[in-house]
Amino acid sequence: MNDTNILNYTGIDTRDPAEYLAALDVLRWEKLKKQIRYVWGNEDYYRPRLLEAGIRSPEDIQSLADFRRLPSFLDKARHRDSQNESLERYGHPLGLHLTTAPENAIHLAATSGTTGTPTFYVFSKKDLDITYKVLGRMFRLAGIRPGETTFHAFGLSLWLAGITYIQALEAYGARPVAVGAEGGVPKILRYIELTRPRVLFATPSMANQLIERAPNEIGKPVRALGIETLVVCGEPGGSQPAFRARIREHFGAQTFDMTGGAWHNGTITCDSKDAHGMHYMAEDYCFRYDLVDPETKTPLEIKDGAVGEAIHTGLEYEAAPAFRNATGDILRLHVGECPGCGHFGVRMEIIGRADDMLMVKGVKVYPAAIQKVVHEFLPRLSGELRIRLDAPPPRVNPPLQLAVEAGEGIAASEWPELEKALAQRIRELLALRPAVTVLPFGALPRSGAKTKLIEVIQP
Numbered sequence: 001m002n003d004t005n006i007l008n009y010t011g012i013d014t015r016d017p018a019e020y021l022a023a024l025d026v027l028r029w030e031k032l033k034k035q036i037r038y039v040w041g042n043e044d045y046y047r048p049r050l051l052e053a054g055i056r057s058p059e060d061i062q063s064l065a066d067f068r069r070l071p072s073f074l075d076k077a078r079h080r081d082s083q084n085e086s087l088e089r090y091g092h093p094l095g096l097h098l099t100t101a102p103e104n105a106i107h108l109a110a111t112s113g114t115t116g117t118p119t120f121y122v123f124s125k126k127d128l129d130i131t132y133k134v135l136g137r138m139f140r141l142a143g144i145r146p147g148e149t150t151f152h153a154f155g156l157s158l159w160l161a162g163i164t165y166i167q168a169l170e171a172y173g174a175r176p177v178a179v180g181a182e183g184g185v186p187k188i189l190r191y192i193e194l195t196r197p198r199v200l201f202a203t204p205s206m207a208n209q210l211i212e213r214a215p216n217e218i219g220k221p222v223r224a225l226g227i228e229t230l231v232v233c234g235e236p237g238g239s240q241p242a243f244r245a246r247i248r249e250h251f252g253a254q255t256f257d258m259t260g261g262a263w264h265n266g267t268i269t270c271d272s273k274d275a276h277g278m279h280y281m282a283e284d285y286c287f288r289y290d291l292v293d294p295e296t297k298t299p300l301e302i303k304d305g306a307v308g309e310a311i312h313t314g315l316e317y318e319a320a321p322a323f324r325n326a327t328g329d330i331l332r333l334h335v336g337e338c339p340g341c342g343h344f345g346v347r348m349e350i351i352g353r354a355d356d357m358l359m360v361k362g363v364k365v366y367p368a369a370i371q372k373v374v375h376e377f378l379p380r381l382s383g384e385l386r387i388r389l390d391a392p393p394p395r396v397n398p399p400l401q402l403a404v405e406a407g408e409g410i411a412a413s414e415w416p417e418l419e420k421a422l423a424q425r426i427r428e429l430l431a432l433r434p435a436v437t438v439l440p441f442g443a444l445p446r447s448g449a450k451t452k453l454i455e456v457i458q459p
């Protein structure tokens with residue numbers, strides 16, 4: 001580990017999971033009391049919703065437990081509606097949930113907008129300063145040093161990991177070369193050669209393109225560029241052992257997978273060779289894993305191994321804050337010592353999306369969790385899969401039908417054994433017994449990164 005001290009940013013001095021979580025609750029509640037009063041002042045959005053939830057004044061919420069019983073007040077769809085209404089009413093898209101004067105909203109980032117109108121993340125000066133601080137912790141954990149050159153090949157266009165990260169790198173002092181994904185692969189390769197960064201920020205698919213195209217574009221393999229650290233985000237892959245091994249092989253670099261920037265959230269993998277989830281780096285500014293049951297929306301006990309839908313609240317966010325924002329992410333928490341780096345704290349894995357949930361005889365299961373098990377069988381399986389349902393989700397008539405593909409060159413005589421082994425492994429890890437069918441390599445259509453894992457075949 002480059003610098004383990006950075007992971008002790010909360011100052012909580014215990015290695016007992018229950019004590020640690022209790023100390024975090026105290027810290028959270030101290031900040032939340034103020035934040036509840038703050039959003040109560042927002043008469044256009046948050047106050048009416050609190051009133052609707054039966055809250056007559058901020059003092060009605062007397063504890064963290066009271067707070068956790070409140071419904072969610074924001075999600076993607078409500079965020080968009082809030083923007084549209086504020087555009088109509090006030091002539092700006094910052095949202096009715098804007099809790100500061102519009103002139104204090106000095107920075108904007110946005111979601112990609114691939115599934116509709118983009119939703120904006122609005123930052124005040126204070127919000128930006130805290131964002132730089134949280135991102136700075138992650139840069140430090142990834143071994144980035146102030147004074148050195150970093151290279152930015154993420155998309156720059158309003159994406160959080162774009163301009164926001166570049167400004168955070170400048171605040172941190174690690175000179176970003178901001179060519180951006182928009183610059184295109186040949187320019188990125190030439191400018192890396194020219195500026196000699198040790199650290200590269202790029203999505204997994206961009207990293208793969210650089211590997212493939214470097215020999216033709218610059219006449220040498222990417223390894224010759226001297227990149228020692230690759231920081232990825234924005235796509236699955238960064239935490240997958242196969243991807244990390246590929247980056248070690250071709251770049252000679254270690255991979256850090258990072259999420260964060262939105263409403264002071266921040267997580268990053270450690271430098272362990274294996275993936276042990278994402279270390280949570282913003283306990284003092286964020287309550288990102290306020291877990292609820294995805295069906296009943298009742299609060300779940302927060303403890304090691306807990307799985308639930310994450311509600312996100314910024315603890316002191318100033319402009320258009322997340323306040324009980326339903327992220328739709330299903331998280332698994334790990335509380336304790338990381339097997340990879342030894343640090344004690346909270347790690348999390350995103351194991352699915354609330355709207356992807358399947359119910360098989362009362363057992364909740366997420367397609368992404370099944371995919372993860374299938375990927376354990378690479379290269380004997382190709383990694384492609386389909387969950388085939390005879391009725392729309394979430395209820396599944398057991399057994400769950402799972403079609404996978406044999407790996408390239410795997411003889412048909414091995415398939416029955418693979419079917420058995422995969423079913424057995426899914427049973428061990430996910431507590432359900434699927435009916436597995438192995439198909440020939442190439443039998444399942446590929447349609448890019450966002451292939452649907454579920455197929456509904458009406459009888």
Ligand SMILES: [Zn+2]
Binds near residue numbers: 276338341342
């Ligand atoms: Zn670790």
